[in-house]
Amino acid sequence: MSSGITLSSATRQNLLSLQDTASLTSTTQNRLATGLKVSSALDSPVNFFTAQSLSNRSADLGGLLDSISNGVQVIQAANQGITSIQKLIDSAKSTASQALSTQVSTTGTASTDFAGSASTVAFYVNGTAKSTTLLATDTIDSAITKLNTSAGSTMFSKDTSGKRIVLNAGADVEFKDTGSQTALGFATGGTGTTDKYGTGNSTVGQSGDLTVSGVDARKKLADQFNSLLTQITQLSKDASFNGVNLISNGDASNKLHIAFNEKDTSNLDVQGQDLTASGLKLNAITAGTSGTGNFLLDADIKTTLTSLSGASDTLRSASSTFGSNLSVVQNRQSFSKNLINVLDTGAANLTNADLNVEAANSQALTTRQSLGISALSLANQAQQSILQLLR
Incomplete structure (x- = not known):
């Protein structure tokens, strides 16, 4: 039959203090090891679930940020295409002007x-x-x-x-x-x-x-002009990024959709435009039904130069539109990056431990534990004095 062991009040109190110290030491060591003051819902339900919600939204925006970055590249590809097409238009103007200056x-x-x-x-x-x-x-x-x-x-x-x-x-x-x-x-x-x-x-x-x-020379220049129109069409069709091309098709269905938030309640649709030769209303120079093509007539060349000027105006308008859209997307990209940082910081403030404070706590608890052991030793010495009397 076992019997309970009776401890003095001082000894029992010192033991409880040591147990509390050991528990606090364990908590502090866990925070130092994980860097978290709230690692589960048991530590602080409100902080834990709030931080989780913030982190989830940050992750969602991070996923959208990839889509926004792709959108930026698509628009930049379109802008690059427009710049290159304008150079071809300038070459075509030079060719037509050369034909006009060639005397027949x-x-x-x-x-x-x-x-x-x-x-x-x-x-x-x-x-x-x-x-x-x-x-x-x-x-x-x-x-x-x-x-x-x-x-x-x-x-x-x-x-x-x-x-x-x-x-x-x-x-x-x-x-x-x-x-x-x-x-x-x-x-x-x-x-x-x-x-x-x-x-x-x-x-x-x-x-x-x-x-x-002059007739053959103008015909050769007309062939050169037609070649440039072919290059304009080919270039516009090559100005794509990740399978999206904003300058080869002006159909309503050809548009770039960019979502700016996780519910897609904030977004931007960038409408594609047809900047091929036909879309710019540039027609190839041929003999025609009347046979007076191939830059034979000055009036036809002047009409062609007028159409080239119109094409340049169309390109400038398209460039302005895409530039405005690009500015909006880049602004939202910067905003999303900063918002993600705010959300991550907010979540960290709710769950991350202050390692400086925890390190100081660890040192203090070590000292406290040493003092507790000393106090327990002193409490036991009182009982040893009674033992000396019994001898």
Whole structure:
């Protein structure tokens, strides 16, 4: 049969103090080891769940921050595309201006003296059909007058001998048939005809007496212009980031959606635009149905230059829009980063331990424990004195 051991009041009190000290020491050591003063709901339910809520929102915003960062890159890719397209537009303007400054001319002197004959002379001036009827009684002077009247400008004259017709035109002059060439004394350019200026507007080969300049040069510049339009379209389609392209498609469905909070109640939709060549209303230069394409006409080149200026205005407007959107997204990106820092700091303030305080507590508890052991020893010495009396 066991019996209880009776401890003195002083001894029991010292033991309780040592137990309290040991408990506090354990708590302090745990805080020093984990860095947390609240590591579970048992430590402080209010602080623990509040900090958890703050940390969860911080994590949600951190996930959105990745999406916002992607949105910034998508808009920057679009802006970079616009900058590069503008350089191509400038090159296209230079090409068109060069074509406009390239003079088209047809010059030459007939190899045969003019001999009046009843005939119809049909020719084209820059693709526009002209014709005049010559009579057998026409002299070279009257024939030249009729030709210039039909042409609408003074381009026919006679050489110093007064017997041969001279053609000096600031335009591309083509004859419809060989009869029209020989009627004026020019050598024939071949018997075959082509619909050079559209269906039904056939011409024969150019006479060897005549020299045409500028037409081929303008055609090459037109081909160069078309190549630049192809590059504009290709570049706009390549200006994508992570599969999103804001400048190759202007459909309402082509937009970038960026959420700024975890409930998506704060967001921004960036609408895509069609900045391809067709979207900028830039048309390729071709021969066309009338055959007067390939930069042959100054009026067509000026129209092209006007369309290029309009394309530049469209690009500037798009750049301004995307720049404004980029500013908004970058501002929200900075705000989200700062808010995440605020949330994390708030959560830390509720749960993190002050290591300086805990270190000081640890030192104090060590001293307190030593003093408690000494006090327990002194309490036991009182009982040992009674034992000496019993001896």
